Amino acid sequence: MKPRLDVEICGVSFKNPVIAASGTFGFGREYAEYVDLNMLGGIAVKGLTLLPKKGNPPPRIAETPSGILNSVGLQNPGIDYFIEHELPELLKYDTRIIVNINGNTIDEYCRMAEKLRDVPVHFLELNISCPNVKQGGVAFGTHPDVVYDITRSVKAHAKQPVLVKLTPNVTDIKEIAIAVEKAGGDGISLINTVLGMAIDAKKRRPVLANIVGGLSGPAIKPIALRMVWEVAQVVSIPIIGIGGITTGEDVVEFLLAGATAVGVGTANLISPTACIDIVNQLEEYMVQNGIGDVNELIGGLRV
């Protein structure tokens, strides 16, 4: 029998727990040439800002063992352009749309949430964890008080459920997650990239023009699993686990650690069909291991 892959987050049903993570999937348009976007659990769109943003100068990417560093710097056409020109394309597909928003100030997050009120997207994702911008970004995500304020403020303006995307660059991820839940946040996605650096020894220069960047890929999977596990112990709101997922078995690990769904990021850069491949592998894993419903796995870690 075909196993059940659907999961529910904040009352919204996902046909499977695999979501394309923000920043690795554009607005879906490029990937639609390679895969049927209807097969995805959801799509978290490229991080948006109130006004268009040019992003950082190149080089913006460096390869490190089992990982990549990036410093795109939130290049995007702005939220108005997204709503008018990109979203209509995306809405043609039967998948869940998560809009990743970024602000320099709390007010900017709120204004974006207002603009999205009457737009048929399923979730907002507050990116308070981008390591590649000078203002806002990760600075918001490292203090529980600020995380509380921003979550509470946006909740007052948002119509859709609000996910808060956390940075791993903190001493205690648990207190940050607790602040999200206390402020009324509907869910948590974690982790964003780990701050890192690559150096070209021959040239004696940093590889990235931005000097530092965010590390992603299998290299950070153990960190992500640990943080999902820690957060799952202290909050009861749903978790979207992100960090180095490249196979169906990786998804199983994140669900066992307590995630309800997962975000697949770096794998999309390696293969445009990665998300679909991972869904198929997950299904195959479940058949082989006699798991009839993916929900059986969530939080099922034996310790």
Place this chain on the structure above:
Amino acid sequence: MITSHMYKMAFLSEGIALNANPGQFVHIKVPGDNSLLLRRPISIYDVHPQTGMVEIVYQVVGKGTRILSGMNAGQVIDVLGPLGKGFTISREIKSAFVVGGGCGIAPLKLLMRRLKEMGVVVTALLGFRSREAVYGLEEFEMLSDRVLVTTDDGSLGRKGLVTQVLEEELQQLLPDIMFACGPTPMLKVVQRLAKEYSVPCQMSLEERMGCGIGGCLVCSCAVRTPDGGFEYKRVCKDGPVFWSQEVMLDEATIGC
């Protein structure tokens, strides 16, 4: 191995051989080492639609290309392509200068083949470090009306930079269009000369690349906008070939 650093590889892919345009690239997964995550973008050197054969030429610069250079006949390789926007060849073109430097000459072979098929008079200007770095010269001679070679050390052809010869040629005769691929210092001079002599010019750029299909926005290059500013375009999707007057190779471009 075709020079001390350059390798040629051929593989079968009917789709790529039939659909590739000059200037497009393939995105190759390095086999056998999962710690090397990213694909390697490599120019298409030539295609043979009848047999489905695709040829690439690449320089060994690191671990990934070293592994590729050690592959044997019969092995299977994971290739995405053809990708990107290649050279645009309009029917009005009667004469063209094709300018290449070092390993940057790789995408020019297929270009010259197409130009020849269209009856365009082609002058190829190719610059190399030295005689040892030269490859494909016989093929380039077959596909063009004239080949001018320079080497930095004078061990083959003229001693000096290919751009010096380019300027001399432009003083003699202006082609309808120029096509260029090579290191950034060379492209900067070609860009300046294209402007000075008012010759339209397309150039192929390189940048560190991620997905290769336009999704991740890491391989950016600054392109002028009508308002006098600039925006970052994607080398993998909007390029790798751009019009020389639009790309900003000189200016320090600061993001915001």
